[in-house]
Amino acid sequence: MLRELTIRNLAVIEQVTAEFHPGFHVLTGETGAGKSIVIDALALAAGGRGSAEMIRHGCDRAEVEAVFDLALGHPVWDALVQHGVNASDDEALIIRREILAQGKSSARINGQSVTQSMLREVGEHLVNIHGQHEHQSLLRTERHLDWLDLFAGEELLAEKKQYRQLYQQYQVVVKERKELEERSRQGMQMLDLYRYQIEEINDAHLKLGEDESLVEEKRKLSHAEKLTDSVSEAYDLLYGSKGLASMSRAISRLQDIVKVDPTVLQPLIEQLQSAYYGVEDAAYQLRDYREGIESNPQRLAQIEDRLDVLHAMKRKYGESVELILAYREQIQSEALQLENRDEMLRELSDREEKLLDELGRRAEKLSAARRTASQQLASRIEQELADLQMNRSVFEVKLSSGVLTATGTDTAEFLLSTNPGEPPKSLAKIASGGEMSRVMLALKAIFAQIDEIPVLVFDEVDTGVSGRAAQAIAEKLSLLSRYCQVFSITHLPQVACMADHQYEIVKQMSADQTRTLTSVIHLTSKQRVEELARMLGGVEVTEKTRHHAQEMLILASEAKNRVIAGKN
DSSP states (O other), X not given: OEEEEEEEEETTEEEEEEEOOSSEEEEEOSTTSSHHHHHHHHHHHTTOOOOGGGBOTTOSEEEEEEEEOOOTTOHHHHHHHHTTOOOOTTSOEEEEEEEETTSOEEEEETTEEEOHHHHHHHHHTTEEEEOGGGHHHHHOHHHHHHHHHHHHOHHHHHHHHHHHHHHHHXXXXXXXXXXXXXXXXXXXXXXXXXXXXXXXXXXXXXXXXXXXXXXXXXXXXXXXXXXXXXXXXXXXXXXXXSHHHXXXXXXXXXXXXXXXXXXHHHHHHHHHHHHHHHHHHHHHHHHHHHHHOOOOHHHHHHHHHHHHHHHHHHHHHOSSHHHXXXXXXXXXXXXXXXXXXXXXXXXXXXXXXXXXXXXXXXXXXXXXXXXXXXXXXXXXXXXXXXXXTOTTOEEEEEEEEEXXXXXXXXXXXXXXXXXXXXXXXXXXXHOOHHHHHHHHHHHHHXXXXXXXXXXXXXXXXXXXXXXXXXXXHHHHHHHHTTTSEEEEEOSOHHHHTTOSEEEEEEEEEOTTSXXXXXXXXXXXXXXHHHHHHHHHHTTOOOHHHHHHHHHHHHHHHHHHHHHHHHHO
């Protein structure tokens, strides 16, 4: 249940903290006092969309904090664990939502930052808000099948999930088959082109790294004469010009006198000897290198011709030999697919047919379960409508079979007859606003016992009704509160008096008369009498209306006892 709700700087609310309890709660107050703001705040805490326009004028942010007490093992705890949020089912669940003036928003669950989509998923397990706009969802027939499946229960939902997974596989196969057929229509021209390109690349006999080695060889051959001259001159300077002989004589002269000053001369002799051997070795290497230099104009011409071929291939198929070879692999694969397209088409068609047969069997299984559930749902809703003063109504779930879709072959539509003798018709054609409210309440009453959502919120579900119908709605809301915590915004005293807790939303001017302030007051028994009297009598509250209000509260208490006793 929702234990506490704190609102800061949201619309005309500066700061409000309201504590709530198990049971049936009503929010009452003058029109425009801000009752819907409380519901908007709860919607934000449940992951609803926020905007900068919601922030109180002159403030830079709006904040909402909701504290929930949940049963052990409630599905929301598993959802939090799956999202990596540390939470224990033996503690309160605290949701904090902040909307900034720049339009950005943030959310935290038990102090940990979460995304809005994650918060919305968690919120779906916590709060179900029925606003006046939700009447329109009853007119959307695509929603009717979802309600029917939810009513049918876990077995059908599990079968539906398996069917949907199979249908997704079927869609993938159909897409692959259609794409292959389209490629096949264009394939013959492409196949000829691919064959020509593969042959041309193969004839080139490309090798990885070939172009780099050819460029290096070309550079050497192009400069063979210059290399020979320079290397020969260097060799002659080292060896032919008696350079090494001079170094040898220098070493001999120093060795003759080394005993005179060995400390200085011996290291110098060793350095010269090392240098001598190094120069001698370099000279021999230059000689060998010179002898290996090749001047081969014919080979140079061959290399240039080969590089021309490689350059032409690069212009057509890729910037490097590696890319050209990769391109060949790609078109070889595509050519193979085109050559084998008939076989591949047969395989895809066979798989598509098998999946279609399996989908048909599973769809029929879904349809059979839905036919059974549709009768049960119609019977349950008629019972609920009878409780809501629509006891001669006939409700029908019309199932129609069509093509395979992601949900099977069925479409569902809710039909209603509110007048004896009239056949059931589409809700859009026959249901008034008051009747629509009661049909929606009947659905909520059924599903409140199924979906384990702890907080159910109704924003003026009693719109368009009065008298005994209003009393019936109040009794139904009271009964619902046995399964979950119920909140309702109402202008009807018949509904308000049935609540276990009543909160008045009061709008007043600030002390300096410059701002509008809204507060939420949990009414005492005496205050409830005054508020009900206002709702009964309008502007002027008299002793007569107060007495009437007191009597309504007494009768409401008796009615609640009868409702509870009748359902036990």
